[in-house]
Amino acid sequence: MAIKRGVSLYSYQNETFTGKMTLEDCIRTSAELGAKGIEVIGEQSFWGWPEYAVDPAAIANWHGLIAKYDCVPVSHDFMLDYKRFKGRIMSVEEQVASVRRDIEFGAQLGVKYLRALVSISPEVLVAAAPYAEEKGLKILIEVHAPLHFDHPWIVRHAEAFEKSGSDALGFLPDMGMFLHAFPPVWYEKFLRMGVPKNIADYIVKAYEDRTLSEYVVQAVRDMGAEGPALGMVETLRHNAAFEPKRMLDYMPRIHNIHGKFYEITDDYVEPSIPYDQITAVLKQGGYDGYICSEYEGNRWIEDAQEPDSVEQVRRQQVMLARLLGEPEDPRITTPAYAVAAE
Known part of the structure; x- marks a missing residue:
């Protein structure tokens, strides 16, 4: 089985928020790119969730659109913000009940997987696993920077998953943990925010040299950095060039991939994340699930220009198609939502 291409509708968050793209536009656009796997965040695409039950008509519409554009529902990404529950932290029992509710919602959407935030404890996921098994779903904890597969928190999850004996628990690696540049x-955003160029260049070079972040933070402070410059150097504490090969040891429990990217250039390259190495490792490990585009460059450019999420996703899909050895590059005409607006 070959690796498949998909899109997290989170990629279109700007267009969704401003009303330029409907749920149908998001699914249609992804399908036009040959990215038939659809990953959805309930809060973004279904009114009222999770505070209120989703209207059955909205669920029916979802299934109608999936069928209309010959797509596959891959994952429902749930949040469980357990620290903001009525002014207190939710009990373990309440957290498990909340996860069970998301499992039920995922089952209604017809997905195979649920993305769990990395902050959720393994005991909660293990307790919810039997219900996921009943519904034929798997709960995948997102391995997201600054965490990685050797981080004690992720190791603790892996140990708990194995001890549970449940096949309904696994991992969803976010490719942002492999930030090699x-x-x-x-860089450009921090310059616009007023970071002196000499400090910005020093930070970029230090990242390139893999200098210990604590040393870089102190050096930048000694250079007289303040405000945005301190914010820029702090990104080094939360990102690193972890090794894609570490996924191999966890491959039996890896069932979905977040294709995080910040920018795809005109020549179809992500300059900061080594997708050539990543796809090679996934092929080596026999991965045959989806790589779902997850565009997060929008928040870094929207102060200077209007993000074009569709074009950025298109470019990543071209890049992925080439790396996966597909015979033709994905093409897309003017998005339907843009035509409607003219």
Whole structure:
């Protein structure tokens, strides 16, 4: 089985928020790119969730659109913000009940997987696993920077999953943990925020040299950095060039991939994340699930220009198609939502 291409509708968050793209526009656009796997965040695409039950008509519409554009529902990404529950932290029992509710919602959407935030404890996921098994779903904890597969918190999850004996628990690696270069869109944003160029260049070079972040933070402070410059150097504490090969040891429990990216250039390259190495490792490990585009460069450019999420997703899909050895590059005409607006 070959690796498949998909899109997290989170990629279109700007267009969704401003009303330029409907749920149908998001699914249609992804399908036009040959990215038939659809990953959805309930809060973004279904009114009222999770505070209120979703209207059955909205669920029916979802299934109608999935069928209309010949797509596959891959994952429902749930949040469980357990620290903001009625002014207190939710009990373990309440957290498990909340996860069970998301499992039920995922089952209604017809997905195979649920993305769990990395902050959720393994005991909660293990307790919810039997219900996921009943519904034929798997709960995948997102391995997201600054965490990685050797981080004690992730190791603790892996140990708990194995001890549970449940096949309904696994991992969803976010490719942002393999940040091998400081993203150009980050650099340019910090310059616009007023970071002196000499400090910005020093930070980028230090990242390139893999200098210990604590040393870089202190050096930047000694250079007289303040405000945005301190914010820029702090990104080094939360990002690193971890090794894609570490996914191999966890491959039996890896069932979905977040194709995080900040920018795809005109020549179809992500300058900060080594997707050539990543796809090679996934092929080596026999991965045959989806890589779902997750565009997060929008927040780094929207102060200077209107993000074009559709074009950025298109470019990543071209890049992925080439790396996966597909015979033709994905093409897309003017998005339907843009035509309607003219």
